[in-house]
Amino acid sequence: MSSVAPAELPIDRELADGEAAEIAEHEPSTKAGRVKKRLTSRTATIASIVIAVLWTIPTFGLLISSFRPAELIRTTGWWTIFQNPGFTLENYQDVLFSASSSSPQLGAYIVNSIAITLLGTLITLVFAAMAAYAFAWIKFKWVNWLFIFVFALQIIPLQMSLVPLLQIFSTVLRPMQAWLHDIVPIIPEQNYLPLWLAHAMFGLPLAIFLLHNFISDIPGDVIEAARVDGATHGQVFFRIVLPLATPALASFAIFQFIWVWNDLLVALIFSGGTQDVAPITQRLAELVGTRGQDWQLLTAAAFISIIIPLIVFFSLQRYFVRGLLAGATKG
């Protein structure tokens, strides 16, 4: 069995056999049939090109526009780029580096996104791997029931936990944050802690489930042998289980990375919205609200916000697809 669930998506072979036998009685091959087949494959090619173009155009338009001068974006369509040529990097300069208070100042938000994503992914991964190891290799009767319960938690929509969790955070975490700010003034009172914890909490059920699938497939002999040689569970976990589970860890890490990076809902509720904490998605959504007509800013800002997940996507596509297929039901 491969690491992550989706690779093993399902084919009902028996059913397919039955159906195939059924069609065996249909009409024989004809010349017309062959011509028709060639035609369909040509139609298929055209149809797929049309779909591919339709799917690309919106993103393409955004990309082109982000490099056009503000005046041209405002007055002409991006598809008239050859009649109305113009190229500038000013939009990117504006959204990234301009210090004026009216500009988007995305730099700070990118740093926030990176900081949130880093620990939001790491905490989930380590805690989930520990739990998955315990579920797979430390035997107790009732542990199976607990595992099923954790799996079932995936059905709780994020929305179900937002209000109470915010209340918990503001009574428990807020004093801690204020205290930290008093000791180390350079750390703002609003900090990343609530977002790290929230993302870890929401990511865990799926992470445990996926990693358990993989970790329980590690050959029992390997672990038994290490145990017999006197290795503790801690040693087995760090020296054997984690290295062997790297592919599954990578798949899930990438999925969680993209998920946290692209999240808006959790950020809206737990970040407070200042540039001390808010991630770039939240800033972008805010810009749409306040600067909805300034397309030179919006196009460049949107492109900056999507470029990092896209880089991850293109460079680690294989892992990404695996993680994504596996994690499709999250949220």
Added chain:
Amino acid sequence: MTTADLLGKILQVVMGLAVFAAVVGLLIFLIDKAPKKGRDYWQLAGFLAPAMIFLAVGLVYPAIRTGILAFQDKGGDWTFDNFVWMFTQPAAIRTLINTIVWVALVPVISTAIGLAYAMFIDRSRGEKFYKVILFMPIAISFVGASVIWRFVYEYRSGDREQIGLLNAIVVAFGGDPVQWLQTDPINTILLIVIMIWIQTGFAMVLLSAAIKGVPSEQIEAAQLDGTNAWQRFMNVTVPGIRGSLVVVFTTISIATLKVFDIVRTMTAGNFNTSVVANEMYTQAFRASEVGRGSALALILFVMVLPIVIYNVNVLRKQREIR
């Protein structure tokens, strides 16, 4: 962002990493030093503790609490008012209807286009390239996708040149430009288009993998028997990938029921475009109507529940077959 800000942020991350490493290290140390008596038990508890505490605080308790809040008014007295509001107020009913429209359209259309596309490009030249193109929106955030499509739907009044692609096409065919996002009910449909744009790639990749799993002997046998492409598709391929179709369809349905970012970014739920997940946020966190927000969250849970159960059952049956 000043240098001090940046330093503060880096310090936070470094401290976060250090504290986290210390917690994990200490925990493992304690696990290894667990008392001899009932050792396995302690070790198990140690490995499970962090995840279980997180789940209890982050999901189990809050979900129960939300379930209770849904049946309380602001003073904490028991009431059904939140549900009465949801099923009688026109705006709230519209939210429910919109959600149903979303979930009726997105899964069907995404799956259909994704399946057709996967069939069309199967074993063709440049298959990988075609796949990446359709799949790319998956990596783009809903917020990013919303900006991309807002630009397509942009409206310019009067005789000014249209800079939104959709209105430019309408004008080119002699029509009058439309304020797409403000016009009910077309605006909901246009938001749905964005979700379809994102989800089709997911459907395509999954179904493409499934299509490749259909034994080629079966296809060839059907071919020898003189069936045409459509007959082969309906009678060999579709039955062969039925399981995957169910998974794709249900997964997209769940994602659609929970859709929030698109509506929030495009219209913030104005102009009759709100859906349950967006209205939940608006009520609970903008209007301070915690009871109503909780009731909406509960409805969301109730809508998702049967789909998830069905999905899990299908997956389980498939595991048993193999």
